Amino acid sequence: MSFPIADWPDLPAALIAEVRDFVRIDHQADDNAIDAFLCSAASLCEDFTGQMLIARSVTDMLPARQAWQKLKRLPVQAILSFETVDADGSATLLAVEDYAIDIDSGGIGWVRLRRDSDASRIRVTYDCGLAADWDELPAGLRQGIVRLAGYLYANRDGVDAEGPPRAVTALWRPYRRMRIA
Structure with a gap:
């Protein structure tokens, strides 16, 4: 990649x-x-x-799912924002209780929705770098x-x-x- x-x-x-x-x-x-x-x-x-x-912010677009999904870049330092993106492209910033995040010991970032959503995608912005x-x-x-x-x-x-x-x-x-x- x-x-x-x-x-x-x-x-x-x-x-x-x-x-x-x-x-x-x-x-x-x-x-x-x-x-x-x-x-x-x-x-x-x-x-x-x-x-x-070198650490910098990146954004991933992922399917809107309740299952855990890996972020694409390594090593993740911090997950900054989590939005749902509708089919028309409009984005909604989610409240903390609407999603779950994790960064494991290997620096892999994980995200998931906690509830069903009508959105087709999620947009996650995070800091990443050695x-x-x-x-x-x-x-x-x-x-x-x-x-x-x-x-x-x-x-x-x-x-x-x-x-x-x-x-x-x-x-x-x-x-x-x-x-x-």
Whole structure:
């Protein structure tokens, strides 16, 4: 599942500087390219681990049911709002007693209606992510992102037959969350 990168916070200059140091360049002329490679590397990291890296608010649309349903993103930090959405698109914010929520020890968010509803869908907004900002990201994830962005920068003009460094997946693997469908 790909996570949207449009709502990411800006990358800190220190992270761009880490890539510059890693690939041993001493100018800032390519900072825009490095920024783009960092975004690509972070997106690949999120896809590989199955977790959002930097905390941000997301919204899921789910069927309106009384059965427990999983939220799509991990790890859930807080569930902020719960609305029913009618077929015509009109939304109604529900009172706390009309729904149930849970966040389990694995960071999976669960939601359900407590009563039958005429609504066809529910809209749940929640905060999700491993770290509040790039500086709080676990070292293995951050280093893997820097290494992959450095690799992408160094190989931007041609194809490297060996592919990305294996160290990247080794750094990310302990954080990988897989779901069995």
